[in-house]
Structures are given as C-alpha cells and as structure tokens.
Amino acid sequence: MLKTALFGRKKAAATPFAEFYSNWFQTLSGTLLPQLRCALSSTAAPPALLSIHVEAMHHHLQSYYEALDEAAAADVALCLCPEWRNALEKPFLWFGDLHPYLFTNLLRSFLDDQDSSDNDDDDDQEPPVAAAWRSPSKVLTMRVDQIECGLRLMAPALAARGRQAQGNLIRDVGAEWESKEGVRAALEAEMEELVGxxxxxxxxRRSVLADVLSVTNVYQAALFLEAVAAFLVGFRDEALLHQFEDCERPINSFD
Structure with missing residues (x-):
C-alpha cells in the first residue's frame, strides 16, 4: 500500500508529461537551437533578429518549468524520479531538473575565457558576436557575483527543506504504520511540502535565467542560451550516453 501511495498517485500524469518533454526537447534540438546558431553564424548577426531568437529560446525554457510545476502538483514523486530523463542526465538533477549552479557555471565560463586584452587593434573590426564577451562591463560582472551569492544562500536552504520533508515522511509514516488513515495524512502533508x-x-531556475538575460546584451544572451541549449542536447548524444553507461565508476548526484 505504501509503494502505491508514494509512487502510484495519479500515475496517469506520467505519460502525458513524458510526451510533453519529448515534444519540448524536439522543438529545442530540432528547431530553436539550429535557428539560433544560424543567426549567430551570420557575419552581421542583426541585433533585432538575434533578439527574436533569444526571446523564443527563453520562452521555451520558461514554458518547461511552468509545465514541470503542474506535473509536480499532479505527482511530485514522478518529478523527483523523472522517467523521461536518461542515465546521463540523472546525476545532474536537483529536485527534478538541472541544478541552477549549472547556469551560472556556464555564464562564468564565458567570463573566465574572455580575452581581456585592450590592445588588440582588430577589436573595432571584429564582428559583434565574436567580441560579445570581450571586456564585459563592471555592471555585468557585479551582477554575476550577486546571482552566485544568492544561489549560495537559497540552494542550500531548499536542499535542507527537501531533506526535512523526506525525514518527516519516513518518521511519520513509521509512526502511523498501523493506521491507514494516519499513513495517508502523513503522506499528504509531506508530499505537499515536497511539491513546494x-x-x-x-x-x-527561472529567476537565474531571467537575471542573466537582464544584464547581458543581445549577443551575450544569445551565446549564453546557445550554450544552455547545447548542454541540454548534449545529454542525449547516443555515443556519450553509451560511454557513460559503460563507465564502472559511480557518479554522485547533487545533494
């Protein structure tokens, strides 16, 4: 009964969301990412065109998290153990999806890899896309520091809430084991907290993405979102997935 209560609740919601994610991923990998890359590869890369693709990619990512919220409300256990994720993706999951640290790490990689030389005579003739991350503004670097600082405060607090809810679930279910109604009440209370x-x-995650886009120019935003999308698509690379599955050393997920 406990297994059914924990993992069988509203099981019908599993297939629709798995199908949603498959369609969402196909749109990301087959349409939005190629279109963004095509726009970035243009010598001129008109800002207005890039802005359209940046907005489309951002909206697509936000739509996934909105749908994931609804899926969690229907069956949070399904989101915590998502069947639509493969073996390569699962070690990177944090409460149902990628840890927001991965977004800031990708952003930080652009800042760390920048060519900060101010004496390059060709800078003025360099295409805007190629020079997008050259000598970023102090406003941008300060905001990145603030985003990372906020994550260092909020992510551990959320992790503590999750551990507390799971601990309460085990404790309360054990205490009410002989009472069907008591077990049900304990499940409902802690599942509601896990949904939260x-x-x-x-x-x-949505906030980090929005904050990044609020302080980057259109060229920086386009390159950042291209990297995010490429990261997501890379998880589905068949050769990489096969190599991962053959790896004998265990990989720990985020706490």
Missing amino acids: VVVDANRL
Missing part, C-alpha cells in the same frame, strides 16, 4: 520545494526550485 520542487516549485521553489523551478522558480529559482
């Missing part, structure tokens, strides 16, 4: 944790984790 997943929703708040999604809110944090």
Whole structure:
C-alpha cells in the first residue's frame, strides 16, 4: 500500500508529461537551437533578429518549468524520479531538473575565457558576436557575483527543506504504520511540502535565467542560451550516453 501511495498517485500524469518533454526537447534540438546558431553564424548577426531568437529560446525554457510545476502538483514523486530523463542526465538533477549552479557555471565560463586584452587593434573590426564577451562591463560582472551569492544562500536552504520533508515522511509514516488513515495524512502533508520545494526550485531556475538575460546584451544572451541549449542536447548524444553507461565508476548526484 505504501509503494502505491508514494509512487502510484495519479500515475496517469506520467505519460502525458513524458510526451510533453519529448515534444519540448524536439522543438529545442530540432528547431530553436539550429535557428539560433544560424543567426549567430551570420557575419552581421542583426541585433533585432538575434533578439527574436533569444526571446523564443527563453520562452521555451520558461514554458518547461511552468509545465514541470503542474506535473509536480499532479505527482511530485514522478518529478523527483523523472522517467523521461536518461542515465546521463540523472546525476545532474536537483529536485527534478538541472541544478541552477549549472547556469551560472556556464555564464562564468564565458567570463573566465574572455580575452581581456585592450590592445588588440582588430577589436573595432571584429564582428559583434565574436567580441560579445570581450571586456564585459563592471555592471555585468557585479551582477554575476550577486546571482552566485544568492544561489549560495537559497540552494542550500531548499536542499535542507527537501531533506526535512523526506525525514518527516519516513518518521511519520513509521509512526502511523498501523493506521491507514494516519499513513495517508502523513503522506499528504509531506508530499505537499515536497511539491513546494520542487516549485521553489523551478522558480529559482527561472529567476537565474531571467537575471542573466537582464544584464547581458543581445549577443551575450544569445551565446549564453546557445550554450544552455547545447548542454541540454548534449545529454542525449547516443555515443556519450553509451560511454557513460559503460563507465564502472559511480557518479554522485547533487545533494
């Protein structure tokens, strides 16, 4: 009965969301990412055109987290153990999806890899896309520091809430084991808290993406979102997935 209560609740919601994610991923990998890359590869790369693709990619990512919120409300256990994720993706999951640290790490990689030389005579003739991350503004670097600082505060707090909810679930179910109604009440209370944790984790992911886009210019935003999308698509690379599955050394997921 406990297994059914924990993992069988509203099981019908599993297939629709798995199908949603498959369609969402196909749009990302087959349409939005190629279009963004095509726009970035243009010598001129008109800002107005890039802005359209940046907005489309951002909206697509946000739509996924909104759908994930709804899926969590229907069956949070399904989101915490998502069947639509493969073996390569699962070690990177944090309350149902990628840890927001991965977004800031990708952003930081652009800052760390920049060519900060101010004496390059060709800078003025360099295409805007190629020079997008050259000598970023102090406003941008300060905001990145603030985003990372906020994550260092909020991510551990959310993780603590999740651990507390799971601990309460084990304790309360054990205490009420002889009572069907008691077990049901314990499940409902802690599952509701876990739904809140997943929703708040999604809110944090959305916030990080929005904060990054609010302080980057259109060229920086386009390159950043291209990297995010490429990272997601890379998880589905068949050769890489096969190599991962053959790896004998275990990989730990985020706490």
